Amino acid sequence: MEKYITSNLKTELGYFTLKSIKKKITYFYPSNDKSEKINNNHLHINFLKTLNNYFLKESSSFRYQLKLIGTEFQKKVWQEISKIKYGQTVTYNDIAKKVNSSPRAIGNACSKNKCLFLIPCHRIICANGSTGGYVLGENIKEYLIKLEKNAK
DNA sequence: TACAACTCCGCTG
DNA sequence: CAGCGGAGTTGTA
Structure with missing residues (x-):
């Protein structure tokens, strides 16, 4: 049985659970647990650092292996x-268009994404310019888009 | 089968 | 032309 490594991270947007297996991140999603538990693991510590930099606009991407x-x-x-x-x-x-499907199905797949930020589904918006939905709420989605746009 | 984080089209004013 | 409503679409539980 493979062993998952789990942390509970405090972020700008609340608490998130981070799970990884064999150096690959498999899950990063909001958590109900309001306590910070950082696993003493290189990957996790590094990820938290990157995450903080992201909110400080000092990091532009997450380069991690995902499962x-x-x-x-x-x-x-x-x-x-x-x-x-x-x-x-x-x-x-x-x-x-890229995957020969329909927009409705894309939204469907996005909503099931459990690796927030790592898979930047917040960068996907409606064709008419409105933000569309988001797991954390449209306001958060908009916040993230603005965050990235204002970064240099 | 029903539902979803969409889009397009036609109708009203 | 803007705003609104409804049908069409595709993948999942």
Whole structure:
């Protein structure tokens, strides 16, 4: 049985659980646990540092190996999303065209993304310019987009 | 089958 | 032309 390493991190946006297995991050999602528990693990410590830098606009991307858990379709979509550069936004429709699917299905796959920030699904917006939905709420999504746009 | 983090199209004013 | 409503679409539980 493979062993997962878990931490509970305090961030700008609340507490998040980080899970990794064999140096690969597999999960990063909001947590109900309001206590900070950082696993004494190089990857986790490093990740937290990168995360803080991200909010301070001093880091533009997360370069970590991910272990994606999901259907083939979801992985395909997530990989496509990962290509979106820092500060860029793309529409659901754009992604849909790339994987020969429909925007509705893309939104579906995005909402199941459990690696927030690592897979930048906050950079995907509606074709009409509105933000669309987000796990943490539209306001957070907008916040992130602005954060990236204002960074230099 | 019903639902979802979408989009397009046609209708009203 | 803006705003609104509804149908079409594709993948999942």
